[in-house]
Amino acid sequence: MDFxxxxxxxxxxxxxxxxxxxGAIREMVQALLDAGEIAEDQFDGIVQKVLDREExxxxxxxxxxxxxxxxxxxxxxxCGAVAVSESGVEFASLxxxxxxxxxxxxxxxxxxxxxxxxxxxxxxxxxxxxFCRFLRxxxxxxxxxxxxxxxxxxxxxx
Amino acid sequence: xxxxxxxxxxxGDLRVDAKSIFDLITLAAEQGSELDLRAEGPDxxxxxxxxxxxxxxxxxxxxxxxxxxxxxxxxxx
Numbered sequence: 589m590d591f592x593x594x595x596x597x598x599x600x601x602x603x604x605x606x607x608x609x610x611g612a613i614r615e616m617v618q619a620l621l622d623a624g625e626i627a628e629d630q631f632d633g634i635v636q637k638v639l640d641r642e643e644x645x646x647x648x649x650x651x652x653x654x655x656x657x658x659x660x661x662x663x664x665x666x667c668g669a670v671a672v673s674e675s676g677v678e679f680a681s682l683x684x685x686x687x688x689x690x691x692x693x694x695x696x697x698x699x700x701x702x703x704x705x706x707x708x709x710x711x712x713x714x715x716x717x718x719f720c721r722f723l724r725x726x727x728x729x730x731x732x733x734x735x736x737x738x739x740x741x742x743x744x745x746x
Numbered sequence: 747x748x749x750x751x752x753x754x755x756x757x758g759d760l761r762v763d764a765k766s767i768f769d770l771i772t773l774a775a776e777q778g779s780e781l782d783l784r785a786e787g788p789d790x791x792x793x794x795x796x797x798x799x800x801x802x803x804x805x806x807x808x809x810x811x812x813x814x815x816x817x818x819x820x821x822x823x
Contacts, residue, residue, distance in 0.1 A: 645805075649767045649768065649771075650767060650768070651768070682767060700776060700777075701776060704774040704775075704776060705774055707771050707774070708771055708772050708773075708774035710771075711767075711768045711771035711772050712768075712772045714768065715768050715769075715772075
């Protein structure tokens with residue numbers, strides 16, 4: 589699965605303002621709402637489910653990366669948002685460090701395979717230091733989208 | 747790191763470092779997948795036992811790991 593298959597081009601936020609976990613998740617779910625990927629009356633429910641998932645164990649998986657995610661019956665297909673934080677977000681990460689790159693995934697409960705393949709893609713691409721560095725330096729949604737496309741075309745290692 | 751040994755999880759042709767969460771996720775192993783565990787080093791046996799226990803205890807999520815058909819519980823991943 590490629591980034592272009594699940595990241596919504598309209599849900600890219602190069603300058604995340606929140607510096608705490610809940611604020612960051614709210615901003616990213618809002619990005620999905622603004623992009624028309626989720627319904628307005630589902631906003632609070634989705635935020636809560638993403639936060640519930642974090643309670644099981646932080647999705648801040650180290651290397652300054654977080655992949656908050658949930659399954660939610662209101663979405664018909666997998667959708668995702670990307671955010672970059674310049675100052676870092678306190679995310680209770682596995683390595684204790686703040687996160688700078690966030691990928692939010694919301695998927696239908698009956699498609700666990702797609703959900704896992706999207707997580708697999710994010711994780712595989714973010715093992716590449718150069719890709720991480722370029723993402724963190726990105727200032728516009730277009731810059732980020734271009735990087736994701738380059739990753740999809742295997743222009744980075746891994 | 748808690749264990750000195752090299753710990754590898756294997757699914758088909760994929761072999762990943764079990765100490766790396768990034769590696770583990772790239773297995774994209776669905777619930778019910780069959781994985782092989784290999785530990786090599788001075789504390790290999792203790793490491794393998796600890797990992798087996800972790801699986802048996804459902805990763806200490808108190809049984810909140812959702813079955814594949816659940817619609818209203820947090821996902822296991």
